[in-house]
Amino acid sequence: MNQLPDALLCIDGEMRPAEGDKKFDNICPWTGEVVGQAADGSASDVEAAIASSRKAFDETDWSTNHAKRIELVTKFAQLLRENRDTLMQIARLEAGSSIGAAAFAQVDNALTCGEDMLKCFEEIEWQEDRGVREFMGGKSKRTVYHTPLGVVGAITPWNVPLYVNIGKVYGALLAGCTVILKPAPDTPLMGSYMGELGIQAGLPKGVLNVITAQDPALAGEMLTRDHRVDVISFTGSTGVGKRIMENGAESLKRLFLELGGKSVNIILDDADDFAMKVMTGMAVFHAGQGCAMPTRMLVPKSRYEEAVGALQMAYQGFAERWGDFDAPDQVMGPVISKRQHDRVMGYIELGQQEGARLLAGGKSRPDKGNGFFIEPTCFVDCTNDMRIAREEIFGPVLCVIPFEDDEDAIRIANDSDYGLGGGVHGSVERATAIARRIHAGAISVNSGMSITGDLPFGGFKQSGMGREWGREGIEDFLDTKVIAVGGQ
Known part of the structure; x- marks a missing residue:
């Protein structure tokens, strides 16, 4: 079996090692052996990613320039498609996927579903004219705007990493949010490689940051508690989902939780x-x-x-x-x-x-x-x-x-x-x-x-809340604002 390249951090538009060049082993499930290494992100690295994403959302036109977003995310999707063979190799050596599973759910289905989401972008209504209404002696012209929520912490699992990464990253980016992607420590390279291709696609600095770490909780705890992170999109166990709700309560974060199933x-x-x-x-x-x-x-x-x-x-x-x-x-x-x-x-x-x-x-x-x-x-x-x-x-x-x-x-x-x-x-x-x-x-x-990819996906009861994929998977990263202009 071949070795995998090192998984680096993607922070502020650069691929770089973790603080102090700390690394951890990437273990192949087929052999139990080390097939690569990954950057072991520190608290300082997570802080840098949060600051970068916050700045990109607050100080650039990413959240308002719809044409720019669809152009760059489309280019990002094309690069992923062009690098299918590399994605297959990562899925096989890192996630332990057989060839049949990798060719279907792990890679090809992930790429196709991502491309479905690009088409769903055309269905989003960014503003709606609600007409003029006379009320309390005056007339107002009302408009409803759908605006991006802000900085998204995307925390993803190890079972189908590319598929879940794409669902969260595409949905948030198309909505106009910026993203900090935290892959599971068992599958760090899939997320890191997406960060690398995002840079190649021309995503602006800070729009997509990727943090890998051996400690499964360090980055997640920081993202779910930090007031600069507006949304947490998490796929994983119900127990961890409950922990995320607790952590996010103080700042009333918006949550998408896709949790366990039976x-x-x-x-x-x-x-x-x-x-x-x-x-x-x-x-x-x-x-x-x-x-x-x-x-x-x-x-x-x-x-x-x-x-x-x-x-x-x-x-x-x-x-x-x-x-x-x-x-x-x-x-x-x-x-x-x-x-x-x-x-x-x-x-x-x-x-x-x-x-x-x-x-x-x-x-x-x-x-x-x-x-x-x-x-x-x-x-x-x-x-x-x-x-x-x-x-x-x-x-x-x-x-x-x-x-x-x-x-x-x-x-x-x-x-x-x-x-x-x-x-x-x-x-x-x-x-x-x-x-x-x-x-x-x-x-x-x-x-x-x-x-x-064009249908909403999510659960009832302790399987979670919110929806991923489809038009709804973009709209879940949007908020609703009303502007009423008087004297009309």
Whole structure:
């Protein structure tokens, strides 16, 4: 495997090392070995990034020059597209992505969704004429303006770093905000490389700053507490999201929080090709490390044994079709880190203790290499009160739960702290009626694509607040101002 270049900080239009040239190791999930180093940003580095972003927003025309923004962000997107091969390499070595997953969700889908957002820019109404109204003895001509919120702290996760980075950075920049991007310490280079390409695209100094750091909390704590940062856009765990709300309360920061998920995949008894729908529901893509990935499969009791048999066949067929770095058709590699490996294995042990039946997998696989490999795992005979069915595992673990009828399926689906995504398979009218009653932000009916760059994405309940992507993903970075001119 090749080495990766060092990830540098991007501050005030320059790529530079951290204070004192401090660095930390970038670990490859496939091997557990160092494949590069990253700048270990200090408090002083974060301070410099905040000051730079604040100055760029307050003292330049970035927030008001719509034509300039769309021109430069479009050029930025073109440079990312032209450097696809480099992005693929980073996703594979840094995020542990298989070739199939990298070519789809990690890179190509990220680039395409970003380009969708550029088209959404045309839909934004920057001002609206609300007409003249006579009130309290005088006439006023009223105009509503939509203006950028200010400096955005964008805190992103390690599972699909380019995709989430693009969603936050494009949305904020197109709205007219300036951005401080803080990538996860497990995937520092993807964010750093975006900063480098942003400079090449001609983004003005301070419009996009990138801070990498080994300490997962240092930069985030500073960004979420500093009164000069107006918005926090965060994707990650629900626990950290709650911490961000606490930190931001003092300055009443605007928040976008895309948090945990425990999404359902409901297979109705009248689904076309029932067995195939069940078999394709394995939670194996990118080793199950997706926030909206359906990891609770609900199947009717009337066809439960058929479903279990189909899953057993599917997992047997998939048993050795994963974990090969060089296989172009594979979609599952290792989990991101030793810490995550141990966490997932702890949940697998817990599932057996809770009484779920281990149908497939369940083991660590050191024979695949020195990285962090866990077998595709499936539990059946689950109940929705088990922790493995209620808590986000973020690994290749599927829980299968039987249901009595449609009302029971809806009850189980909504009996969750989360509400991010999900799917329903069955006759269209029936499946759509069920989808409308599931408390989640993005529901797929019969494999419909509910998550694309031109659609809003976000969750209900403890899956978060606000929306990313689509027109709404730009509008969430805008505020509303009314100006009324008297004597008209």
